[in-house]
Amino acid sequence: MVALSEATGPVAGDRRLRARRxxxxxxxxxxxxxxxxxxxxxxxxxxxxxxxxxxxxxxxTLQEQVVLWEIRLPRLVTGLxxxxxxxxxxxxxxxLFRNPLADPGLVGVGAGAGLGAVTAIVxxxxxxxxxxxxxxxxTVPIAAFLGGWAATLILYRxxxxxxxxxxxxxxxxxxxxxxxxxxxxxxxxxxxxxxQLRDLTFWGLGSLAGASWPKLAVAAPVMxxxxxxxxxxxxxxxxxxxxEAAAAHLGVPxxxxxxxxxxxxxxxxxxxxAVSGGIGFIGIVVPHLLRLATGPDHRYLLPNAALLxxxxxxxxxxxxxxxxxxxxxxxxxxxxLMGAPVFLWILLRRRGVVDL
Amino acid sequence: xxxxxxxxxxxxxxxxxxxxxLAAAPGExxxxxxxxxSGKTTLLRAVTGDVPAGGRIALDxxxxxxxxxxxxxxxxxxxxQFARLAFPFTVLEVVRLGAEAAGEIGAAAAARARAALARVxxxxxxxxxxxxxxxxxxxxxxxxxxxxxxxxxxxxxGPRWLFLDEPVASLDVxxxxxxxxxxxxxxxxxxxxxxxxxxxxxxxxxxDRVVLLEAGRVAAEGPTAxxxxxxxxxxxxxxxxxxxxxGDPPRLIVTPVPExxxxxxxxxxxx
Numbered sequence: 001m002v003a004l005s006e007a008t009g010p011v012a013g014d015r016r017l018r019a020r021r022x023x024x025x026x027x028x029x030x031x032x033x034x035x036x037x038x039x040x041x042x043x044x045x046x047x048x049x050x051x052x053x054x055x056x057x058x059x060x061t062l063q064e065q066v067v068l069w070e071i072r073l074p075r076l077v078t079g080l081x082x083x084x085x086x087x088x089x090x091x092x093x094x095x096l097f098r099n100p101l102a103d104p105g106l107v108g109v110g111a112g113a114g115l116g117a118v119t120a121i122v123x124x125x126x127x128x129x130x131x132x133x134x135x136x137x138x139t140v141p142i143a144a145f146l147g148g149w150a151a152t153l154i155l156y157r158x159x160x161x162x163x164x165x166x167x168x169x170x171x172x173x174x175x176x177x178x179x180x181x182x183x184x185x186x187x188x189x190x191x192x193x194x195x196q197l198r199d200l201t202f203w204g205l206g207s208l209a210g211a212s213w214p215k216l217a218v219a220a221p222v223m224x225x226x227x228x229x230x231x232x233x234x235x236x237x238x239x240x241x242x243x244e245a246a247a248a249h250l251g252v253p254x255x256x257x258x259x260x261x262x263x264x265x266x267x268x269x270x271x272x273x274a275v276s277g278g279i280g281f282i283g284i285v286v287p288h289l290l291r292l293a294t295g296p297d298h299r300y301l302l303p304n305a306a307l308l309x310x311x312x313x314x315x316x317x318x319x320x321x322x323x324x325x326x327x328x329x330x331x332x333x334x335x336x337l338m339g340a341p342v343f344l345w346i347l348l349r350r351r352g353v354v355d356l
Numbered sequence: 357x358x359x360x361x362x363x364x365x366x367x368x369x370x371x372x373x374x375x376x377x378l379a380a381a382p383g384e385x386x387x388x389x390x391x392x393x394s395g396k397t398t399l400l401r402a403v404t405g406d407v408p409a410g411g412r413i414a415l416d417x418x419x420x421x422x423x424x425x426x427x428x429x430x431x432x433x434x435x436x437q438f439a440r441l442a443f444p445f446t447v448l449e450v451v452r453l454g455a456e457a458a459g460e461i462g463a464a465a466a467a468r469a470r471a472a473l474a475r476v477x478x479x480x481x482x483x484x485x486x487x488x489x490x491x492x493x494x495x496x497x498x499x500x501x502x503x504x505x506x507x508x509x510x511x512x513x514g515p516r517w518l519f520l521d522e523p524v525a526s527l528d529v530x531x532x533x534x535x536x537x538x539x540x541x542x543x544x545x546x547x548x549x550x551x552x553x554x555x556x557x558x559x560x561x562x563x564d565r566v567v568l569l570e571a572g573r574v575a576a577e578g579p580t581a582x583x584x585x586x587x588x589x590x591x592x593x594x595x596x597x598x599x600x601x602x603g604d605p606p607r608l609i610v611t612p613v614p615e616x617x618x619x620x621x622x623x624x625x626x627x
Binding site: 011012013098235240243245248250291296297 | 404405406424425426427428429430432433434436439440441442443444445446447448449450452453454456457466470482483484505
């Protein structure tokens with residue numbers, strides 16, 4: 001039996017080949033989603049025609065240039081980056097907390113990042129001019145990162161004792177953190193002027209509508225760098241699945257790895273929140289589906305999560321833009337409609353199998 | 357050599373280990389024995405670096421606390437009492453973690469994982485999900501993972517070590533024997549084995565040396581036949597324990613004797 005299966009296919013229990021095939025398929029999915037995103041929109045611009053003119057050297061019309069280059073493309077790239085960053089953050093956080101329900105959006109990290117961003121918008125004017133000039137357009141992303149980082153640290157300290165994470169404590173601490181961030185955000189709203197209020201509304205809803213090249217230039221490198229950093233974490237997260245002590249015995253530098261994981265999650269989530277506001281559930285749905293399909297090995301889970309997260313968020317954005325076109329839904333509504341049922345489904349499946 | 361000197365461990369304000377010392381040689385199975393609460397597991401955890409401890413520890417001349425994590429991982433593997441797995445890994449993937457910790461990659465890591473699974477009598481379990489196995493099967497998968505990490509008992513940097521915390525606790529008698537034989541084989545091939553045990557009979561059968569703990573101190577240490585003695589066990593465990601020798605080659609037989617109900621049991625056997 002064993003010899004036969006070795007001769008005819010991959011080794012039993014070894015899902016690496018399946019995971020690599022999934023990477024290829026998900027790459028294709030990203031391309032399809034990207035094409036659909038560029039082709040879809042309120043303005044009557046035909047992507048094939050535009051590309052045809054580009055190829056033949058005829059050049060784009062002014063309308064095509066504006067719609068494709070200034071609106072749809074930055075929005076697409078933002079969607080790809082944010083979707084990937086949220087999904088990878090979720091996967092890393094779940095590995096860190098050893099629990100598939102940990103998600104930056106659910107446990108207050110997104111709220112902390114949002115509070116950081118709002119604080120920067122409203123109180124940024126109070127910064128010493130020298131510091132403000134130094135931080136420049138990075139002020140909001142940096143503040144979002146600091147907020148997310150502080151929230152992650154607090155969350156980890158509160159819910160983890162002797163290497164074991166209590167999920168109940170983690171979720172409750174997340175609720176508390178979210179409520180606290182919400183209350184402080186509410187206070188700041190009173191201090192905000194009209195222009196700031198318009199900016200603030202955007203955070204509450206979560207949207208890719210504000211995407212632009214300058215914002216992307218700030219946030220995309222942070223997200224890409226954080227995601228690249230998580231590749232170094234993959235082996236350690238695999239070991240951590242056995243517990244902190246066992247991971248250390250497998251040669252994982254546990255403390256350093258945890259610090260880097262928290263930093264990466266905070267940076268990726270912070271940058272994502274800085275450009276798109278609070279978008280939930282990508283970080284929980286994507287890793288969960290991938291674990292079911294190709295297993296929990298983080299060396300494949302993390303890159304695949306980046307691809308699926310990117311495709312899924314771009315897809316959700318297409319839905320958000322087309323359902324009530326020419327108006328659009330906040331994308332957070334779409335991801336919540338997709339994600340919340342999956343979250344409930346995970347809870348149902350785990351009930352009675354593993355204590356929460 | 358594993359040498360530990362003057363090991364002291366505090367849990368909160370309570371002192372669990374009172375400056376005890378331990379020496380174990382490669383090529384031997386060293387068993388740490390003792391009643392509940394005597395500090396067996398704490399001693400093992402102190403030596404493996406899982407609890408902060410005072411004192412000096414040397415593994416083949418190097419302080420394990422100063423070695424880099426991956427260097428240490430290639431010298432010794434640790435089997436904890438119980439490991440709960442967070443995600444649905446297959447059995448092969450769990451054991452492969454051990455092989456990968458030893459620096460094996462790709463097909464070589466998978467091949468070593470399969471060999472380790474065969475060693476613990478779990479060939480054919482590769483594709484099963486770890487979380488769906490019984491407790492005893494999970495324990496053997498974890499042993500296979502530890503074996504895959506220090507597969508060759510001797511490496512270029514010296515002997516390799518297995519630290520086992522109650523490796524037979526959840527196993528049936530046949531697999532208890534099998535696991536102890538794996539440990540003994542590992543030692544015979546030049547590796548070092550240090551095991552925390554409860555079972556006196558298996559200890560008498562398989563240990564080369566025994567460290568007997570009592571209330572955080574070493575009550576006796578030495579070759580198995582010298583430590584496993586009826587009077588000493590009775591004093592440390594607080595119950596009557598017979599130690600006899602039987603068979604060819606002679607083996608130590610350790611039998612706990614129920615004192616109050618001894619007469620009743622004898623009557624049942626006689627009737």
